[in-house]
Amino acid sequence: MIAALLLLAPLLQDEVRMASGALETGALVSASLEAVVLKDALDSEHTLKGSEVLEIQLGNLPNALSQGEAFFAALDFQNAAASFGVAAEEEGPFWLGPWATLRKAETLLAWCAIDSGRAGEAESSFREWNAKWPDSWWVVRARTGWGQATALSGNVDGGATLLQELTDFAYEKNLGRHVELGARLARCRVYLQGGQAPVAETRLRDLISALEESVSARGSGSAMRKYLLSLLSGSQIALGEAIEIKDGTATAAAYWRSLLDAPTAGTDAKAAAWTGLARHSKAEGRLREAQFTLARIPATLGAGPEVLARALFELGEVCAELGDNPASSTDYFKRVVADHPGSRWAIEARRKLGP
Numbered sequence: 180m181i182a183a184l185l186l187l188a189p190l191l192q193d194e195v196r197m198a199s200g201a202l203e204t205g206a207l208v209s210a211s212l213e214a215v216v217l218k219d220a221l222d223s224e225h226t227l228k229g230s231e232v233l234e235i236q237l238g239n240l241p242n243a244l245s246q247g248e249a250f251f252a253a254l255d256f257q258n259a260a261a262s263f264g265v266a267a268e269e270e271g272p273f274w275l276g277p278w279a280t281l282r283k284a285e286t287l288l289a290w291c292a293i294d295s296g297r298a299g300e301a302e303s304s305f306r307e308w309n310a311k312w313p314d315s316w317w318v319v320r321a322r323t324g325w326g327q328a329t330a331l332s333g334n335v336d337g338g339a340t341l342l343q344e345l346t347d348f349a350y351e352k353n354l355g356r357h358v359e360l361g362a363r364l365a366r367c368r369v370y371l372q373g374g375q376a377p378v379a380e381t382r383l384r385d386l387i388s389a390l391e392e393s394v395s396a397r398g399s400g401s402a403m404r405k406y407l408l409s410l411l412s413g414s415q416i417a418l419g420e421a422i423e424i425k426d427g428t429a430t431a432a433a434y435w436r437s438l439l440d441a442p443t444a445g446t447d448a449k450a451a452a453w454t455g456l457a458r459h460s461k462a463e464g465r466l467r468e469a470q471f472t473l474a475r476i477p478a479t480l481g482a483g484p485e486v487l488a489r490a491l492f493e494l495g496e497v498c499a500e501l502g503d504n505p506a507s508s509t510d511y512f513k514r515v516v517a518d519h520p521g522s523r524w525a526i527e528a529r530r531k532l533g534p
Contacts (some may be wrong), residue, residue: 192238193217198231198355199400207274210235210316212352229316230355233402237278241271244279251282252521254529256290256297277312281321284308288324291331292526301328319345319358323365335373342366356393357406360386364414371417376424383418390414391443408445415444416451416486428459435459450482454490461497470497470506488519492528499531 193207195215205217208224215227215235240248247262263283267276287301305325312318322345330338342365349358363386370379390411394404415438423431435455438444444452453476460469473494477487495511503509508531515528 194234194236194238195227195232196234196236196402197227197400198233198357198403198406200402201400203227207235207237207272210274211314212316212318212354213314215316230353232316233357233406235316237274241266241269241275243269244275244282247279247282247286251286251289254293254520254526256286256293260286260290277308277315277317280304280308280311281317281324284321284328285324288328288331291328292523295331298328298332302332304328319349319354319362322348323362326365327369330369330373335369335375338369338373339366342369357403357410360390360393360407360410363389364410364417367414367417367421371421371424376421380418380421380425383414383421387411387414387418394443409447411443412445412447415441415448419451419455423455423458428455428462432456432459446480447483447486450476450480450486450490453480454486454493457490457493457497461500466497466501470494470501473497484519485522485524488515488522488524491515491519492524495528495531 193205195203195205195207195217197203203217203225205219205225208216208218210216210229212229214229215232217225217227219225243262243266247259247266250256250259250262260283263279263286266279267283269275269279284301284304287297287304290297291301302325305321305328308321309318309325312321315321322341326338326341326345328338329341342362345362346359346366349355349362363382367379367382367386370376370382390407393399394407394411399407419431419434419438422434432455435452438452439449441448453472457469457472460466460472473490476482476490476494480487482490491511492515495508495515498504498506498511499508512528512531515522516525516532519525
């Protein structure tokens with residue numbers, strides 16, 4: 180029996196994180212909106228309710244897929260897209276085609292940060308994916324990407340409509356409140372990126388209230404609560420950005436200060452608040468104050484990669500304006516690239532560093 184289990188051990192590579200916080204392992208047999216099925220080392224299948232699954236982590240990735248992820252992490256989007264395309268055509272488990280094709284579409288979307296001309300290609304890729312695998316467990320992720328790519332292609336209202344349809348879809352399919360709330364946040368970000376800050380601000384205030392209510396509700400599992408808190412933090416940060424675009428750094432500074440004292444504000448939100456306050460100091464010409472404020476973020480706050488990367492990038496910009504005294508801007512830009520290569524701020528840092 181022990182020998183048999185050892186032989187089957189490679190099957191125990193896929194991981195499924197449940198809303199309750201439980202981690203299920205096994206070989207993924209199927210993954211739909213209705214159910215996710217895993218097979219264990221004894222060849223027994225276990226069915227999990229699709230709406231209670233928060234995350235699927237795939238193991239034993241084929242070589243082309245692993246190469247694609249490595250290229251993506253290095254922001255080499257051209258080679259990443261090519262590798263994912265190759266992987267999508269290979270023979271393998273049922274999930275290989277949809278997953279590799281989804282990662283290719285997401286690569287094209289990320290590529291837009293460097294080349295905005297890729298937005299149309301990304302939009303087409305997501306649209307085709309959703310038509311081919313409409314019942315896949317990954318459809319929420321694919322529909323979110325479709326909305327974002329459509330907005331980046333110049334059709335902001337069209338992208339927002341797609342994300343509104345996703346919230347309706349989540350309700351109709353009983354996918355869980357978290358899916359609806361996530362789609363609403365994505366829609367707000369589309370409005371924000373599309374230059375519609377007033378619309379984004381109004382919707383974000385409503386969304387934050389809904390998220391605070393969901394976070395405080397009883398009965399949520401540990402993983403679900405953690406996920407809702409991440410949505411809340413993202414919404415709080417986006418609201419500050421909307422206020423700053425709409426009303427300027429002085430008005431935004433009042434919001435950022437209130438966020439520092441908010442009981443619902445997590446580490447990322449507080450780090451973003453300090454970054455926002457530093458931008459206000461910079462806007463008023465208080466560069467040394469901005470420098471000190473930004474420097475405290477990596478030194479004292481355990482913020483997430485995106486928030487920390489932005490703080491380091493903006494610290495580099497302030498140091499450059501201060502003539503690289505007493506710290507070098509180049510050192511901070513290099514740190515962003517080295518420590519947070521997958522962040523969009525790494526792209527901006529590379530531009531600062533030059534060829």
